[in-house]
Amino acid sequence: MGLPRFSCPKGGDAESSPHLYVANCGPAVGLSYDKIVSVFGTYGEVEGVYPADESGTRVIVSYRDKSSSQAAMKALNGHPCSGLGGRFLHIQYSVQSLGKVNDTAPLPVWTSAADLDIPGLYLMHDFVTAEEEQELLAAVDDRLWKHLAKRRVQHYGYEFRYDIRNVNTNHYLGELPSFMLPILERIRTCQTLDHVADISLDQLTVNEYPPGVGLSPHIDTHSAFKGLIFSLSLAGPCIMEFRKYTTGVWQEKPTSSYDMETQISEKNLNFIRKAIYLPPRSMLLLSGEARYAWHHYIPHHKVDRVNDNLIRRSSRRVSFTLRKVRGGPCHCEFPQYCDSQR
Ligand SMILES: O=C(O)CCC(=O)C(=O)O
Ligand SMILES: [Fe+2]
Known part of the structure; x- marks a missing residue:
């Protein structure tokens, strides 16, 4: 069984959220999760980076706060990103974070x-x-x-x-x-x-x-x-x-x-x-x-x-x-x- 495909927001005009759907980014293009955390971490506290699907080229970056995702969106969307080898990222707000932990789930x-x-x-x-x-x-x-x-x-x-x-x-x-x-x-x-x-x-x-x-x-x-x-x-x-x-x-x-x-x-x-x-x-x-x-x-x-x-x-x-x-x-x-x- 594979991961459920992530459905990115239609038309790319979803309201801002703490979660970003980031395309052209991931292990299949040589960017490790640690690297992605360190670059996106410049704009605020990253709670996690998760694969958006099985491609290895699309990830979800989950921030704690909306203000951080907004700052990252402004700085990184559609621009060559020097911290990521000059790669152009395509970013949209995501309606959900796939990997987000349900804190209320009982975890021993x-x-x-x-x-x-x-x-x-x-x-x-x-x-x-x-x-x-x-x-x-x-x-x-x-x-x-x-x-x-x-x-x-x-x-x-x-x-x-x-x-x-x-x-x-x-x-x-x-x-x-x-x-x-x-x-x-x-x-x-x-x-x-x-x-x-x-x-x-x-x-x-x-x-x-x-x-x-x-x-x-x-x-x-x-x-x-x-x-x-x-x-x-x-x-x-x-x-x-x-x-x-x-x-x-x-x-x-x-x-x-x-x-x-x-x-x-x-x-x-x-x-x-x-x-x-x-x-x-x-x-x-x-x-x-x-x-x-x-x-x-x-x-x-x-x-x-x-x-x-x-x-x-x-x-x-x-x-x-x-x-x-x-x-x-x-x-x-x-x-x-x-x-x-x-
Ligand atoms: O506070 C702790 O016990 C862990 C600190 C930590 O993980 C770190 O500084 O990298
Ligand atoms: Fe540590």
């Missing part, structure tokens, strides 16, 4: 990484004590925050540039701060990582999310960072959703009991979803397939439904994401998600 939220059955995903509870948590928060609150549109960030080691979703490797900011030393040491001696030879880390991004603010679905750029990504959650909880996009190919409904709950429905048949609850003081590790092939996403919720419980986000969640900047191209086993291999 697991508390243990093993239950998600995603290779390379680990969650270590109570990785730091409550006292260490307070010390880490005090340390970053003592330093300068950079204000983004909806959250605040700090970068150490190398600056991460959100416009290009990459780091400037020529601009070294110095060693990771001393308040991270106990955490780095704990990672090095962590039993979960006994099989990993190289766990050097040189980049830290601190994110502070107010309640209701999350992060759009993304895969951390392969060419920017190596294979291990650690994220320590402090101050407040959130849920993190993982999505495996199937780039327009119908996925048989998985048969294992874990996967049954991912609810591939008619509405969102082009990716599978799994979710995990990240409590404060837990350390998440993305490696292998979890790091290279699954998008991660923090829904923009003030209250998360964790199965039978409603859990209110705290006044803030602060995450410490530790990564290793990559020197050359990525040679991972997931070329369809890899910006170095296309």
